């Protein structure tokens with residue numbers, strides 16, 4: 001690589017990106033960065049209104065945005081989205097799998113011990129995070145197989161490295177996402193093309209709608225004991241901001257990371273490095 005042109009490598013004009021969960025808090029920041037760099041971005045979300053809101057917030061940026069109501073748990077819905085994207089933009093170059101999250105019913109508490117977590121709650125969380133990621137890779141991976149090029153970035157979690165207390169299904173599902181990321185990186189490179197790369201980002205702790213009730217007191221807004229422990233264990237001494245993920249995402253999608261595949265990158269303010277001592 002010519003070092004003088006290092007930043008010219010980060011230009012996504014004429015590239016098409018799919019961001020699942022693109023209407024969510026972290027997805028929105030990633031969509032905005034990709035549009036800013038000139039990509040065409042399909043925002044796939046179960047909640048069409050939130051996907052549309054992201055388009056409306058970013059319509060002054062360089063790239064083009066397409067909101068698509070999609071359920072990542074239904075192959076037919078993903079196939080329909082793919083057809084629409086082909087008509088609008090052409091083949092998919094980048095896939096970012098940000099649809100995911102926990103569910104309060106799948107969280108243990110004094111009132112709800114582990115043995116009483118309902119089957120539906122466990123299934124909801126494992127399906128949303130793991131099955132949804134695998135199916136999206138199956139469908140949009142086809143474009144990459146055909147073009148013999150492409151980049152996938154999955155969104156894993158700190159829980160994949162070492163599980164936090166209280167969220168067993170989410171932790172197990174994200175460990176599955178990390179493991180699957182490595183599997184797919186090897187499979188794509190060795191079966192179709194070394195120009196197809198698959199990596200994951202493992203975000204640290206970001207305050208969002210899903211985890212607010214665990215990290216903060218809902219009424220006072222004060223940090224919960226759990227929230228305080230997380231900050232105490234984060235050398236950066238703060239929660240992440242959605243924009244903190246963007247640099248890593250852009251680097252993973254760009255040719256600057258051409259020789260990087262099958263890695264799970266923590267973006268966590270040092271949480272995973274700190275032993276607590």
Ligand code: NAD
Nearest residue numbers: 021023024025026045046071072099100101203205206208
């Ligand atoms: P979010 O709830 O704001 O966004 C998730 C989006 O996914 C929502 O817009 C939702 O409508 C969409 N979605 C839900 N089910 C879907 C389905 N079946 N098909 C398509 N879309 C669906 O959550 P977020 O905090 O932005 O999280 C994004 C990703 O980052 C998730 O995978 C989450 O597990 C992961 N993550 C978040 C944190 C954090 O601290 N917030 C930390 C680590 C990992």
